[in-house]
Amino acid sequence: MPILGLGLHLIVAIFFAVHAVRTGRPMYWLLILFSFPLLGSIVYFAAVFLPHSRLERQARQAGHALQKKLDPGRDVREAREAFDLTPTAHNQMRLAAALLDNGQTAEAVAQYEACLQGPFAGDAGVILGAARAQAAHGRPQAAIGLLEQLQAKQAGYRPEEVGLVLGRAYAAAGRQEQAGAQFAMVAExxxxxxxxxxxxxxxxxxxxxALAQRELKEIGHARRHMTKYTLDLHRELFKRLDAATGAR
Incomplete structure (x- = not known):
């Protein structure tokens, strides 16, 4: 039994090691995972895997959606109060994100541009937020510049989210071939x-x-097996798809 337990711990460590390599994590994680198979795996799961997983992002999105329904301006109001009281870089980043999430794209762009001039100019979250704000404000080319820089320098940071935002920016800028390549890479x-x-x-x-039908078939299969919660989470996404396919 102890040998079986050790083998299971090693399998889990290998799984996380593969994830670390594929997402560009620092190599010290491999040392931690294989030197301490059980403890290292727990630490990696809590510090790296879960915060960047789709499950965590979906739960965060659902929580934000519920809060916005109950009190739409709360995030912006609280973030602005915090920044006015203590105008730190962290509070400015929080305000910029709240403004973007609330659709106030012009002010969000301004706040993110200020963040990019401060001590967190190289922070991946700030760069991604600034790119999303630029794209939402109708400046896809500015978003592309930020995202290409992010992919080149910090390839392991939220690669799925960065890839999707970049693909949409390429499409909005009329760079359709690059948009398709980006979406295909992320989907694969x-x-x-x-x-x-x-x-x-x-x-x-x-x-x-051919590509459209292949993807629509896969999506249709997945959609039929989704729970009501998951369908509701992707409601806007499916609205866009149904409008494009003429579905009723």
């Missing part, structure tokens, strides 16, 4: 429903019938 690597829908929408717009 992660296989998430969001990536598949974006790829299907791109294929429909590009009149790539």
């Amino acid at each position: 690597r992660f296989g998430s429903i969001e990536a598949r829908v974006e790829l299907a929408l791109w294929a429909l717009a590009a009149r790539d019938e």
Whole structure:
């Protein structure tokens, strides 16, 4: 039994080691995982794997959606009060994110641009937030510049999310071939429903019938097996797909 337990710990450590290599994590994680198979795996799961997983992101999105329904301006109000009281870089980043989430894109762009001039200019979260703000404000080319820089320098930071935002920015900028390549890469690597829908929408717009039908078949299969909660979480995404396919 002890040998079986050790083998299981090693399998888990190998799984996380593969994840660390694929997502560009520092190599010291491999030393931690294989020197302390059980403890190292627990630490990696809590510090790296869970915070960047789709499950954690979906739970965060659901919580934000519920809060916005109950009190739409709460995040912005609290963030602005905190920044006015203590104008630190951290509070400015919080305000910028709240403004973007609330659709106040012009002010969000301004706040993120200020963040990019401060001590957190190289922070991956700030760069991604600034890119999302630029894209939402109708400046896809500015978003592309930030995201390409982020992918080149910090490839392991939220690669699925960065890839999707970059793909949408390419599409908005009229760079359709690059948009398709980005969506295809994300869909192949992660296989998430969001990536598949974006790829299907791109294929429909590009009149790539074979690719569109392949993705629509996969999406339809996944959609039929989704829970009500998951369907509701992706409601806006499926609205876009249904509008593009003429579904009722």
